[in-house]
Amino acid sequence: MRIIKIFDTTLRDGEQSPGASMNVQEKLTVAKQLARLGVDIIEAGFAYSSPGDFEAIRTIGAEVEGPIICSLARAKEEDIKSAWQALKDTPKRRIHTFHSTSDIHLKHQFCVSREEALKRSIEMMKLAKSFVDDVEFSPMDATRSDINYLCEVIEAVIDAGASTVNIPDTVGYSIPVEFGALIKSMREKIKNIDKAVISVHCHNDLGLATSNSLAAVLNGAGQIECTINGIGERAGNCSMEEVVMALRTRRDIFDADTNINTEEIMRTSRLVTKITGIYVQPNKAIVGANAFAHESGIHQDGLLKEKSTYEIIKPESVGFHSTKLILGKHSGRHAFKSRLKELGYELSDEELNSVFEKFKRLADQKKDIFDEDIEALISEDVTKAPEVYSLVDLSIVSGINQKPTATVKIKTGDGIIDRMEQGDGPVDATYKAISAITDTKSKLLKFEIKAITGGTDALGEVMVSLEENGRAVRGHGADTDIIVAAAKAYINALNKLAARKKQI
Ligand code: KIV
Ligand code: ZN
DSSP states (O other), X not given: OEEOEEEEOTTTTGGGSTTOOOOHXXXXXXXXXXXXXXXXXXXXXXXXXXXXXXXXXXXXXXXXOSSEEEEEEESSHHHHHHHHHHHTTOSSEEEEEEEEOSHHHIIIIIOOOHHHHHHHHHHHHHHHHHHOSOEEEEEETGGGSOHHHHHHHHHHHHHTTOSEEEEEETXXXXXXXXXXXXXXXXXXXXXXXXXXXXXXXXXXXXXXXXXXXXXXXXXXXXXXXXXXXXXXXXXXXXXXXXXXXXXXXXXXXXXXXXXXXXXXXHHHHHHHHHHHOOOOOTTOTTTSTTXXXXXXXXXXXXXXXXXXXXXXXXXXXXXXXXXXXXXXXXXXXXXXXXXXXXXXXXXXXXXXHHHHHHHHHHHHHOSOEEHHHHHHHHHHHHTOOOOSSEXXXXXXXXXXXXXXXXXXXXXXXXXXXXXXXXXXSHHXXXXXXXXXXXXXXXXXXXXXXXXXXXXXXXXXXXXXXXXXXXXXXEEEEEESSHHXXXXXXXXHHHHHHHHHHXXX
16 A cells, blocks of 8 residues: 655645744644654745744754654745755755746746746756755646646756655646646656656645545655645645545545554644634534534434444544543542543643643632643643733623723733723723733734633633734633633733744
8 A cells, every 4th residue: 555645734835824823832832743643744834934934944853853844945046045054953854945837927927938947946956956865846836837848847857856746736726637637647748757756735725625635646646735724825725634534534445545643633633723823614524523523313313323324434533532521620630640641742740730730720610621621721831922921810890781891910020010991891891901001002803712612611712813013923811711711812912922022
């Protein structure tokens, strides 16, 4: 059976989703989880594009073991040199360089002839190859390129050293029968094609990214580029969980599989949601909240008799566990630690102390604590920032005939400051008070609230997105009191903005 390589581009193309930008620490956290998931290659960023991306590639290269770490680079000298600088201390490294091949791009965007584009692609491939052995080349907008020219470019870059040739459906224009046929004809027309792995990179503008990638596998592709939850430019990229589970579930058709440890899929999906602030729709295949929920009586009846009647994937095989009551107020540290281990979290002593303390506080407020509650507590730590501001106290007066009023106390560098404000609702009043205390000039772009589990005593989780001077940050907060959760999320985001200002 063939093993199809999984090239994860959540940290590069995925990060191009509006509002999904991640800082170095967040990227490192995702990269460590991608390594646990078993991806073969992590595209950690685009080194030349920003100092943050450069640093993220360098840090991930130094700290994440297992996958090959890759940087994107345009077919330009400065990009390739920057990718090399970011990767030079990484043992398993790849440079991914690209140049458009479609006449639409060459004529209207880059104003170069086909000959010039070919020459540049060869030269830059040679330059990248002088730094690293493992170089990937992408002819951007391949699916709208003239096939003979596309094949000419690919043959030339393989001769110049490309070990992977990646065929992007940049604008998500192709359909499965056509995309599969393209891969097939490339294999027939390009003389040296067996010297390189054929990869595919499909966008989801017509909702066909997963199908196109699978059609390519049936026609000989050996690598799929994809992202967690399918995030990415515009309508996103091929979704990793879908393509991996399609290959696993229908091995009979594909005669192929991947190295992915599928039980890590749900956790990775939740982590990416938490860090990017992009939620998946409930009916999303594999990782949506309803992906394994059976509502119809006929289906439930069948399932009770025999699971295979309506279930093609075991939920546990992708790490989807039904909500489980875990611990309560009297549970000790040992039981807590071993439950965390079962959930796949190996925390340092310091991290364990912090989460255990929060767990005990939560257990005082909430009778039953579920796996999802624990994950929310852990993710508060994942998304934490150095505390320039911390919430000391908050009280609210609100009701049908009352003007909502918040009194907030915050610890700042100048001591504890309190402030009372009124607003249109309790969150508005609280945010006005926090904004006055911290004297922030930031703008609130997004505010989302959801209950983590069922029940009126559920933890409420708030995600906010703030913008100041063109920089956007996300903040998270979880609490059984939703106004406190909202205040924590706002303060978490303000701390991130303060940390970014210090980095300048
Ligand atoms: O969609 C695209 O064409 C890309 C390339 C850089 C591979 O993301
Ligand atoms: Zn792309």
